[in-house]
Amino acid sequence: MPYCTVCKQYADYEYDIDLSNGNHLHSSCLIKLQMRKDEIEAVLRRQNSQLILSLFAQTEVANGEAASQEEVRSLSSELTKLKNTLTSIYDFLPSWPPDWDERKRHLIQQNGSICSSCGEEADVYLVHEIPLCEYGTNELDNLELICKPCHESMHGPGDIFDSFTLNPSQSEFAPQVKEIQSAIKNNQKIRFDYKKPNAKTWMTRTVVPDRLFNIPNSRDSGQTLCVEGFCELRQDNRVFALERMQDLEVIDY
Known part of the structure; x- marks a missing residue:
């Protein structure tokens, strides 16, 4: 029986967040942590503003x-x-974490704006070494900075940073890609059956x-075609590999 890593109460496999390290989390618990963090930060900002004003006014601080x-x-x-707790959760979220920009800034401060592939200083992007859909994590050890030319040389043009371009080797997915692109353009949903690696059953x-975007396979030099979007079951953004999907259909809201 899975338990929420925050409140230690029972967590439902189907409707709560299953982290990539095997732990589970109530969506409501995550929201409470995030709201409390925002609340404290707002209080501290007000305190700092009052302190600065008192210094400029050269007034003494009252006893209160x-x-x-x-x-x-x-x-x-x-x-x-709270930040440490949230970081430990974000490390294993099965989607891009809310502190993605902070992680990028951390790596830039640590290593500079240096592309991990060509070694040149450039306008770099933060990417996963092992993709999320292949059970990679958001831990700093699994993140790298890479420039757009190097990324395109590895995964083809139009990948992640621009509009999606289907590679010739992925022609078998052309019908699904067409439907997904249509759904994105027309603000529609998609419904499909999905089977995770090593899972025995399909889940709608x-x-x-x-x-749509391509990510490198950790098992070979190929690519995995994925779609990212808001999953109604998980109530969060998720990444799905098209090769693990079947019976795709476009539906209206």
């Missing part, structure tokens, strides 16, 4: 305000713990598609 500094320290400590998914 001085006492509130204890609260500030307590909130700062709580915020640090309804998704609001956002984009």
Whole structure:
């Protein structure tokens, strides 16, 4: 029986978030953590603004305000713990995490804007070494900075950064790609049966598609054609490999 990694209560396989490290999470628990983090950050911003104003006005801090500094320290400590908890969750989300830009900034501060492929300084993008749909993670060790030319040389033009272009070797997926592109253009949903690796049964998914893209296979030099979109079952963005889909249909809202 799976349990939520936050509240330690029972988590439903079908309707809650299954993390890629085998843990599970209530969507409501994640939202509460995120809301509490935002709330504390707002309080601390107000405190900092008041402190700056008092310094410019050259006024002494009143006793009541001085006492509130204890609260500030307590909130700062709580915020640090919340960020660490959220980071440990985001590491294993089966989709791009909310702190994606922060992870990119961290790697740039650590290594500079250097492409991990050609070694040149460039306008770099953050990508996964092992793709999410092949059970890669969002951990920093699985992320790399890469420039657009190098990415296109590996995966073809129009991949991730621009409009999608179907590779000749993927012609078998042309009908599905056409339907998905139509759904994206016309603001429609797609419904299909999906089977995860090593799963015994197919599960029906309804998704609001956002984009098609190719990602490298970790097992060989080929590519995996995927669609990313909002999954109604998981109530979150998910990535699906077309090779694991069947009975695709476009439906209206």
